[in-house]
Amino acid sequence: MKPFVAKITVSAIVLFTLFMEIWAYNNYSGNTEPPTKHTVKIFRMKFIPDHLTVKKGDTVEWINKDFYQHDVTDEKNKEWTSSPFNQNETWSKVITKDEQYFCNLHKTMKGAIDIK
Amino acid sequence: MKNILSLLMIATISICSYGQGTQLEDTEVASVAVVANQIDIDYAQIALKKSDNKEIREFANRMVNDHKAVIGQAAALVKKLGVDPKDNVVSQSLLKDAQETIKKLKRTSKRQFDMAYINNEVTYHKAVINAINSVLIPETENDELKQLLSDVVPALEAHLGHAEMVQKNIKSH
Numbered sequence: 208m209k210p211f212v213a214k215i216t217v218s219a220i221v222l223f224t225l226f227m228e229i230w231a232y233n234n235y236s237g238n239t240e241p242p243t244k245h246t247v248k249i250f251r252m253k254f255i256p257d258h259l260t261v262k263k264g265d266t267v268e269w270i271n272k273d274f275y276q277h278d279v280t281d282e283k284n285k286e287w288t289s290s291p292f293n294q295n296e297t298w299s300k301v302i303t304k305d306e307q308y309f310c311n312l313h314k315t316m317k318g319a320i321d322i323k
Numbered sequence: 324m325k326n327i328l329s330l331l332m333i334a335t336i337s338i339c340s341y342g343q344g345t346q347l348e349d350t351e352v353a354s355v356a357v358v359a360n361q362i363d364i365d366y367a368q369i370a371l372k373k374s375d376n377k378e379i380r381e382f383a384n385r386m387v388n389d390h391k392a393v394i395g396q397a398a399a400l401v402k403k404l405g406v407d408p409k410d411n412v413v414s415q416s417l418l419k420d421a422q423e424t425i426k427k428l429k430r431t432s433k434r435q436f437d438m439a440y441i442n443n444e445v446t447y448h449k450a451v452i453n454a455i456n457s458v459l460i461p462e463t464e465n466d467e468l469k470q471l472l473s474d475v476v477p478a479l480e481a482h483l484g485h486a487e488m489v490q491k492n493i494k495s496h
Contacts (some may be wrong), residue, residue, distance in 0.1 A: 252481040275392050315485060317482050
C-alpha cells in the first residue's frame with residue numbers, strides 16, 4: 208500500500224471510529240436521563256400523593272409528617288418494607304417496577320407507583 | 324356482648340349529651356381527650372393479656388402506641404399552654420362506663436374474647452369520632468387544641484377501618 212493511501216485509510220478509520228463513539232454517546236445519553244427523586248408526604252394518615260408515575264430507576268422518598276409511626280410495605284407479598292419510622296424521618300427506595308404499597312401499621316393507608 | 328355494646332352506647336350518649344348540656348372549658352376538653360385515649364389503651368392491654376390471635380394482638384399493640392402518641396401530644400400542648408387538664412363530668416362518665424366495659428371484657432371467656440374486643444373497638448371508635456367532631460372540636464376555643472383534635476380524627480378513622488377489617492376476618496373464621 209502506498210503511503211498516501213495508507214494515510215487516507217487510517218484517517219478514515221479514525222474518523223469513522225470517532226463518529227461512532229459520538230453517535231453512541233449521544234444515543235446512550237438520550238435514553239438515560241438522570242434519575243429523579245420524588246417525595247411522598249405521609250400526613251393525616253394518607254400518602255400524598257397516593258399515586259405516582261416515575262421513570263425506571265427513579266428514587267421515591269417517603270417523609271413521615273404525622274406524630275404516629277408509619278411504614279411503607281409491599282402490599283401484595285410483603286417482599287419489602289421500610290420498617291417503622293418516626294415523625295420527620297424519611298425512607299427511600301429506587302423504583303424498578305410498578306409497586307403497590309401500604310402502611311402495615313395502619314392497613315387502610317395505601318399507595319401505588321407506576322413506571323412510565 | 325349485648326351488655327358491652329349497651330355500655331358503649333351509654334358512653335357515646337354520655338359524651339354527646341353531657342357535652343351539649345355543659346359548656347366544656349378547653350382544660351376540660353383536654354382532660355376528655357386524654358381519658359378517651361387512655362381508655363382505649365386499657366382495653367388493648369386486656370387484649371394483649373387474653374388473646375393469642377395475631378391480628379388482635381397486632382391491632383391492640385397499634386392502639387397502645389398510637390393512643391400513647393396522642394396523649395404525648397396533648398401533654399406537650401397543655402405544658403406549653405401552662406394549664407392542666409381539668410377533671411369534669413364527661414371524663415368522669417367516660418371512666419365510669421369504661422370500668423364497666425373492662426369488667427365485662429375481663430369476664431368474657433377466652434373463646435369469645437376476640438370478637439367481644441374487636442366489636443368494642445369498632446363501636447368505641449365510632450363513638451369517639453362522633454364526639455370529637457360534634458362536641459369537642461366545636462366547644463374548643465384554643466386553636467392549637469382544636470388543631471390537635473382535628474389531627475387525631477384521621478387516625479381514629481384509620482383505626483376504625485382497621486378494626487372493621489379484623490372484625491370481618493374473625494367473623495369469617
